[in-house]
Amino acid sequence: MFDAIRFFRPAVISHSVWRSLFTMRLKTSEFKSLFTDGLNGIAELFEKHQYELRIAGGAVRDLLSGKRPEDVDFATTATPEEMKRMFQDAGIRLINNKGEKHGTITARLHDENFEVTTLRVDVETDGRHAEVEFTTDWQKDAERRDLTINSMFLGLDGTLYDYFKGYEDLQNHKVRFVGNAEQRIQEDYLRILRYFRFYGRVALRADEHEPETLTAIRENGRGLAAISGERIWVELKKMVVGNHAAHLLELLYNLDLAQYIGLPPDGDVVEMKRVWRNASAHSPKPMTVLAALFHGPDNVDKMDLRLKVSREEKTLALFLVKHRRTLRKSDEEPDDLRPFTDFIIDSREPDSQSKVCELLKYQGEEKLLSELQRWSVPRFPVSGHDLRKMGITSGKEIGISLQELRDIWKKSRYQMDKDELLSHVKL
Template structure:
């Protein structure tokens, strides 16, 4: 099988080749193409040194942000193409980045420094695959396997531990036995990895349908990055995995399902550098998890307080409690939306200006709006301007009489 390379990529490759250099598509693009997956990013590798690349592409728009590591970005038909000089890596004293970058003149040496066999294939302008480590065979057998000695690969870059799990989950591949053993025995090296990178790999992992089974199988790895998991009983862990299996591959839902059993989930999310928006959504799901969901009024209250899509909330609570009927919840929600029911303060027929005109001040305005919304949600009052203002007048009279 040969790979078809888009013209905007082949143009760049041909410029190097016409100037006497080698150039290959490498890594994830080759893997995805062989799996018949869409390819979004093409990374190139070459024996041209950085200064030689700059000279060759002097008539192109280029970006030199990675030039000290041997990477030049070339713009081709509005597409950024990263080209990196062949490298051979030395030591990795921080278990993440090579201590120094050594350029190489051999494609095989460059492929040998990569993580897994399926990511170490290269493709020339002719579409021919260069496969030094049986990556194609592992693709066919659906196996994640480290290049060379797995312990050494994980010691070089501990993030590869989570990358192996993400690839296995995303592709529904098994993990080679030696790679699996090394993955578990090397897990403490993850303490050298930044929380941002761990968070990103974990989020990508949770978006894969097969994640729950791998989460259970490699629990010790996840206990390393989320130590609070160690405090869970075996029963709690089994329940957690079962709920993950019952959930869609939504990272917010699955993060909430994991954190539900752990103490101080908000602190865990902050420690892992989740964004404020991500924290708000997950914590909101956890806050509303025990709400009644059997009546239209209950659904309207959830809509009032929800900070994400209702469908996501329904997926979450139904994964938490199998007795809940997701179809019935969604039907009520859709009917509420179709009718245009008032569920939020901004939908009320009165606003703050109306209440100021009615004589209310300060905090009394927001309290009155919340009260009116509660009455409308319960359908004790129609969402009608006159009816709402009359209700407030009557309540004020009643409160005055009660205080006399």
């Protein structure tokens, strides 16, 4: 991965000395693939104006893990005004100025967007937002980040800048806050959920948290009450589909956090763990796992009020809570898919098959799930127009006849064609 193995991390050192001693350089194909015409153009511009530009945060973590990052953020010593002037003089289009007050400028070059943020320090925080001040000190910017594995920078020559042993933690599958955990959490209480989310991505085993980290989380958990539901939901649903999700959800309850993030205080943790064991190998949707915590539709409504989930997500939760005990395989014919296919046919909703698949994941019905995923919803071959041609004109009679024919069709396992069905019409 690197062309040298020496790794130097002094506590305080000048930038020039740091560069001369820090010799680790990334040489992977994933890293090299980032250098498109757009990035090369951006890099040349920053070099020409003598501003340093590095890859920052999560993209560095992904590259060090052997993954090509989906999104790449950059950090720089240039101020937003200096970047705007530099880009505009070069004829590079600027887009989305919403992040400018926090130091972020987004430039578009060769049909690619490049989000570049000035190095910052937090001068004041309230647990939700931060007032920032720009700096040219890379270590100061790293200090304000949440986790060590997210606090690294990568030079465009492949040099890794790691001020808080983030690479070592990544190699050892450890998730730690930068510096003092309580201080980091109090700067932004959402970092509690980010810790859990990244634990699910990085840690090999479920329960290897540092005790002092869990203590800091427990003692500051009430701060989550002031975080917006939308921000909480972004982190929570990523956590729920990651590794160790059942353990982490149970930990939310053990640390008394559930009440602050829209989950029922008396959530059914035992049921949730059972569902996770059933469903985890089949990529369940986040709501499929969370639904196991809910005792009834009231819990779903309260969750939605707090987290403001999408209509599709809320509808799925209500569906699972309503049907998890009633829509089940037949005791007489346990391999028969018909209870589920009949439900889909009767519901006539475009997403009913997807919902039933989530129900089968919830119930742990792997064989039936596999069959349903391969099943195509057949088209009922008879319409009201067909009945009118036979002389039935009453809307009520047409409705009754269609339902009778639909029942006959279902009993034939959807095999009867139009002529066969119409032969059963009573005139």
